[in-house]
Amino acid sequence: MxxxxxxxxxxxxxxxxxxxxxxxxxxxxxxxxxxxxxxxxxxxxxxxxxxxxxxxxxxxxxxxxxxxxxxxxxxxxxxxxxVGGHVMPTGDALLSGLYLNELLLRLLARADPHAALFDAYAGVARVLASEHGDALEPVLRAFELLLLREVGLLPALDLETATLGALAAQARYTLVAEGGLRAATDADRASLSGAQWGALQQAQEAGTAYTALLRAVAPVAAELKPQLRALLQYHCGSPLLRTRQLMIDLQAL
Structure with missing residues (x-):
């Protein structure tokens, strides 16, 4: 051929x-x-x-x-x-970009196109190169959610994973690596209400998925961070992501 x-x-x-x-x-x-x-x-x-x-x-x-x-x-x-359009990110933004690159290397199979994910990544790269301010965390969390969904590793966010029962709007639920969404306990590091998880699910299903997802993520980005990081590391396997280890080492200085 x-x-x-x-x-x-x-x-x-x-x-x-x-x-x-x-x-x-x-x-x-x-x-x-x-x-x-x-x-x-x-x-x-x-x-x-x-x-x-x-x-x-x-x-x-x-x-x-x-x-x-x-x-x-x-x-x-x-x-x-x-193509042009923006300069190289620096500092924390550069580390965040390299972190996303490592996720893509670990989770994407070769020769498996994901056009919507590519477009979202291009948008994230523009944000990283800009005076992004408070936008950085929601942008990263929204991309993590989209990546997990694109590669089939994100459970439905409007159901308890084990029972497939609907979430109660005011109850708290946590996303865990091995069990999906379950009722939160006092030992859980972070959780969201059933209504908040449902809003994330609806945003993913919207026609303008990434834009809608970004709006839904913004109010809950801090609570999402540890849950998504644990889920991503679980699916990436050992060792710890190199960029995550570098961030931990820098914070310890």
């Missing part, structure tokens, strides 16, 4: 590592092809056109060749262009 050329593909670089003295292997998140591994030959040379472009959290347009039936693990990168 002849090689297929992909051109003008919206993408972000999730991670890169050395392949040889002059080349890089890239993990890219693309809108139409999903997560793909690419080899950028000569990208480390000072004269390479790739060198200033292949950066994380920057919107790109890529061209690459998919050989034969597309089952090859790594595809040759033919072109990369920076």
């Amino acid at each position: 002849a090689a297929r050329r992909v051109t003008d593909e919206p993408a972000f670089i999730l991670h890169s590592y050395d392949w040889s003295e002059s080349s890089l292997i890239l993990e890219a998140f693309t809108r139409h092809q999903g997560r793909v591994a690419l080899v950028a030959k000569g990208a480390k040379k000072p004269s390479s056109n790739f060198r200033p472009v292949l950066l994380p959290l920057q919107p790109l347009r890529l061209a690459f060749t998919v050989a034969g039936d597309g089952e090859a693990d790594i595809h040759p990168l033919k072109g990369a262009e920076w």
Whole structure:
């Protein structure tokens, strides 16, 4: 089967590592092809056109060749262009972006497109590069929810997972890694009311899913954070996410 050329593909670089003295292997998140591994030959040379472009959290347009039936693990990168629009995030925003990249690397299968998730990620990258203020936490929590839902790891948020019974609006429930949504106890670190969980479920089902989800997440972002982090780590497995460990180490200084 002849090689297929992909051109003008919206993408972000999730991670890169050395392949040889002059080349890089890239993990890219693309809108139409999903997560793909690419080899950028000569990208480390000072004269390479790739060198200033292949950066994380920057919107790109890529061209690459998919050989034969597309089952090859790594595809040759033919072109990369920076789309522009924002600068590189710094500080906590940069760490947050690298954290999202690590989640995508661990949870997304290769060659499995998620266009809505890609569009949400592009929006998050813009927020991270801006004077985001109080918007950062809701944006991160909404993306975590969307990611879990896209890969089939998020239970229904309007039902108790074990019984499939409807949530009582005023009762408190917590999301746990192995059991889904259950009634909260005094030992639980965080919880939401049944009405709040129901609002999150409705927001996910709205036509403008990410925008609606962001509005629903904003009032409960602090309570959601430990519950989603535990669920994500459970599905990512061991070891602890590197970016999470780095954040913990920095906070301990």
